[in-house]
Every structure is written in structure tokens, then in C-alpha cells.
Amino acid sequence: MRLASLAMYASPPPLAEATAVLWTFLSKTLRRAGLDEAPATLDDAVDYHQAWTRPDLLLAQTCGFPYVKHLRGKVRLVATPVYGHPGCDGPFMRSFVVVAKDSAVQSLEDLRGTRAAVNQPDSNSGSNLFRAAIAPLSLGGRFFSSIVETGGHRNSIAAITAGNADVAAIDCITYGNVLRFDPESLAGIRILTQTVSGPGLPFITRGNASDQEVTLLRQGLQQAVAEPSLAPVRDVLCLKDFPVLSDADYEPLAALERQAQRLGYPLIA
Numbered sequence: 001m002r003l004a005s006l007a008m009y010a011s012p013p014p015l016a017e018a019t020a021v022l023w024t025f026l027s028k029t030l031r032r033a034g035l036d037e038a039p040a041t042l043d044d045a046v047d048y049h050q051a052w053t054r055p056d057l058l059l060a061q062t063c064g065f066p067y068v069k070h071l072r073g074k075v076r077l078v079a080t081p082v083y084g085h086p087g088c089d090g091p092f093m094r095s096f097v098v099v100a101k102d103s104a105v106q107s108l109e110d111l112r113g114t115r116a117a118v119n120q121p122d123s124n125s126g127s128n129l130f131r132a133a134i135a136p137l138s139l140g141g142r143f144f145s146s147i148v149e150t151g152g153h154r155n156s157i158a159a160i161t162a163g164n165a166d167v168a169a170i171d172c173i174t175y176g177n178v179l180r181f182d183p184e185s186l187a188g189i190r191i192l193t194q195t196v197s198g199p200g201l202p203f204i205t206r207g208n209a210s211d212q213e214v215t216l217l218r219q220g221l222q223q224a225v226a227e228p229s230l231a232p233v234r235d236v237l238c239l240k241d242f243p244v245l246s247d248a249d250y251e252p253l254a255a256l257e258r259q260a261q262r263l264g265y266p267l268i269a
Helices: 013-032 064-071 124-137 153-161 172-181 211-226 228-237 247-262
Strands: 003-005 057-061 075-079 095-100 115-118 146-149 167-171 189-194 203-206 239-241
Touching: 013 172, 013 211, 013 228, 064 075, 064 124, 064 247, 075 211, 095 124, 095 153, 095 172, 115 124, 115 153, 124 153, 124 167, 124 247, 153 167, 153 172, 153 189, 167 172, 203 211, 211 228, 211 239, 228 239
Parallel strands: 003 057, 115 146, 115 167
Antiparallel strands: 057 203, 075 203, 095 167, 095 189
């Protein structure tokens, strides 16, 4: 069996349950099409960072910035999900810059000297898009007083609510999911502004996957979009479509990093 891991949006719990149902459909569809190595269930034991480069990978979801930074040439793009949350525009998405609900901050400039929470340094939504917004305001490579790495967007939200950070960039998909299924978690924050948009989080397979295998994966995803019985699952996941984006479509994310570097702000600091 090959590895299937779709762990990018696995919480709150309804998302994990819906993703498992989606994969059950995909697995059966792929097997009927002749892809006998499609596993019956998703692997939830492998960290998603590790899944991306596994030689037995069948399908996983990565982030656009790790793709352009580390995964080009090592994986193949399969499709990019379209989500229906506010802030999403087809296969493109943006981040919401959030602060405490009672914060006096009214603009990005007002954030100078505050404490920023970042989910992970290689995150497109939590770091790359955020850095692009702050870079023009930075001085000598600095803007914030301190940075805390939280390990996840929901942890960044919690850090602001607890008073351990002042600002974070939360991808619109996570924000939309939490708003639907755990709105109490957002009670202590508000959206200050939003970042530019960029291509969303692609589904990938291993680099040596055959053209036929990639085609079967893409066809399976399109069948999942059209299958009437999956309508409740698509509603929970807020999934609309799975268009195919090219490597060139992801290049703007690398360009954002280069622009920040030209402005003397290579890292959020």
C-alpha cells in the first residue's frame, strides 16, 4: 500500500471525520480505476512534513511556500482544492492579520514593537504572506519586539487570547473552519487586515509517480466534487473544486520572499 495523508486541516474534529469519508470514496474510486495500491484509510501517524517526501507517497497536502522552497522537483502537483471560506478566491487564498479584540492597534504600522506569533517559519500563510505585508515597514531587518513560534494557527490564536502574543497571520481556511466549528476560540480576537492572496495548499504525490497515476488521482478528485452522496462532506470541508495549477502558478510565493529580502527583511523579526 502507498501512503495517503491529508492532515493539514484535521481539526476541529468534524473536519477529520469528513476528510476520512472523502478518502474512503477516493480510495474505492482509485482501486476501481486500477490503482490497487491506494490504501483503504488515511495514515494519521506520519507527520505531514515527513509525508511530503516519502518515497511511497500517493497523496498528501502541502503548503505553497514549502512547495516552492523545498519540494519542487521532488513531488508532483496533483490539484489545488478550492475552499468556499471568506478570503478564498478560487484556488487562491490569503491570510487574516489578527489582534486581540480589545487591542488599540488600527493599522500594520501600529504593530511596530509588538509580539508576533508565527505558526511555523516555512508556512506560507503564517509567515511568507505575513512577512510580505510587514517588509515595507521594517527598519534594519526588524519590526516586532519578539517572535513566538506556536506550531499551529490555532495555537497562535490561543497565544493572542492568552496575552502571550499581540498579532498573528491566520490563513483564511483555518479561520473559516474555526469560525464554523469552534467560534468561541475567536471571541478574543479581531481581524485587523488581510494579506495579498496566493495559490492555495496543493495536493501532491511523489516525484516519480507516472502520468497515468496523476491522471487517476485528478479524475478521482473530480468525481468526489461531483458525487451527490458526498455533498454533506464537501459542505463540512467547504470544498468546491480541484483545479490543476502549474509550477509557474506557485512562483509568486517565491517572489514574495525575494521582495522581502530586497527590502532587508529576510525573516519575520
